[in-house]
Amino acid sequence: MTQAIVVEGLRKKFGHREVLHGLDFAVEAGTVFGVIGPNGAGKTTTMRCLLDIIRPSAGSISVLGQHPRSAGTSLRRRIGYLPGELHLENRTTGRRTLEHFAAISGPVDPHHVNDLADRLNLDLDRQTRKLSKGNKQKLGLLQAFMHQPELLVLDEPTSGLDPLVQQVFHAMVREAVAAGATVFLSSHVLSEVQQAADAVAILRDGEIVTVSTVEALRMAAVRQLRFNSTGTAANDVGALLARVPGVANVAVRELPADGHAAGTVVATATLSGHVQPLVQELARLNLTDLVLEEPDLEEAVLTLYTGGADAEPAAGTVAAGSASSPRRAEGAHRA
Numbered sequence: 001m002t003q004a005i006v007v008e009g010l011r012k013k014f015g016h017r018e019v020l021h022g023l024d025f026a027v028e029a030g031t032v033f034g035v036i037g038p039n040g041a042g043k044t045t046t047m048r049c050l051l052d053i054i055r056p057s058a059g060s061i062s063v064l065g066q067h068p069r070s071a072g073t074s075l076r077r078r079i080g081y082l083p084g085e086l087h088l089e090n091r092t093t094g095r096r097t098l099e100h101f102a103a104i105s106g107p108v109d110p111h112h113v114n115d116l117a118d119r120l121n122l123d124l125d126r127q128t129r130k131l132s133k134g135n136k137q138k139l140g141l142l143q144a145f146m147h148q149p150e151l152l153v154l155d156e157p158t159s160g161l162d163p164l165v166q167q168v169f170h171a172m173v174r175e176a177v178a179a180g181a182t183v184f185l186s187s188h189v190l191s192e193v194q195q196a197a198d199a200v201a202i203l204r205d206g207e208i209v210t211v212s213t214v215e216a217l218r219m220a221a222v223r224q225l226r227f228n229s230t231g232t233a234a235n236d237v238g239a240l241l242a243r244v245p246g247v248a249n250v251a252v253r254e255l256p257a258d259g260h261a262a263g264t265v266v267a268t269a270t271l272s273g274h275v276q277p278l279v280q281e282l283a284r285l286n287l288t289d290l291v292l293e294e295p296d297l298e299e300a301v302l303t304l305y306t307g308g309a310d311a312e313p314a315a316g317t318v319a320a321g322s323a324s325s326p327r328r329a330e331g332a333h334r335a
Helices: 043-050 094-105 110-120 133-145 163-178 190-196 214-220 234-242 276-282 297-306
Strands: 003-014 017-028 032-036 058-063 079-082 151-155 182-187 199-204 207-212 222-230 247-254 265-272 286-292
Touching: 003 043, 003 182, 017 043, 017 058, 017 182, 017 207, 032 190, 043 058, 043 151, 043 182, 079 133, 094 133, 110 133, 110 163, 133 151, 133 163, 163 182, 163 190, 182 190, 190 214, 207 214, 234 247, 234 265, 234 276, 276 286
Parallel strands: 032 182, 032 199, 079 151, 151 182
Antiparallel strands: 003 017, 003 058, 199 207, 222 265, 222 286, 247 265
């Protein structure tokens, strides 16, 4: 598969302070790539380097097969960009603003613009100074999508949008990818990225901690397990759970017979990893109740954010510093 973005050894210093510490990653063409991390992790700085808004201190960058510094406007016209902090001219309308961006990006179908505005429920003839934060964000999204670019780079794209408009945005992303575009988006909210992204990079303190699919993160996350069984002693249930890979924090107790079936055992535990081995062992028991909660992805990612002592990359991920496989992450620029 063709790589839309390739970055090697990306470093950025502001004065004596280095904020990006040798990032390596690649983004496959025709995919949605999300980068998540807390505020200040380096997401926006990375994107601005890719877009040649700021110059990296070291490293090499290729965007759509070209070097952003030397490619100039020919590359920028192939890219749609939504900055994290959108600044608009206040003394004009949304429509005039889009006409300005269209002059930079190249020909734009006015019917397509009107269709996107209708989907986003955005009045293009209102003065931009009268727009709410959410409507300004819609205008920013519209200018990024309107010329149907090959690459979309979206910094915190759903900021200020209500849930219904967020769903419209995700539909727009899916349609862009179906038409062959590559999408890079950043967020500090996992739920936003997991709805859209094929792959996810976790950025912390200017370094990529790991690159993974959402499914791999889900597999690595901890699930809470609780079940009741009858006909098997508590010690035997505990021994059975001990044989299951990924099971920990086991607590087993036998309920008093009063009000319960004789020999009712209640067990709780945590599970990380595959469910199938657990199911195979539990099939040996006479279960009367079973609860296996959805994995807590937020907690799993928070552990990676904070660098917890027990944090490990999920199976199928690429850890930061891996020399054997490039990391996949971010995007590039437009106007």
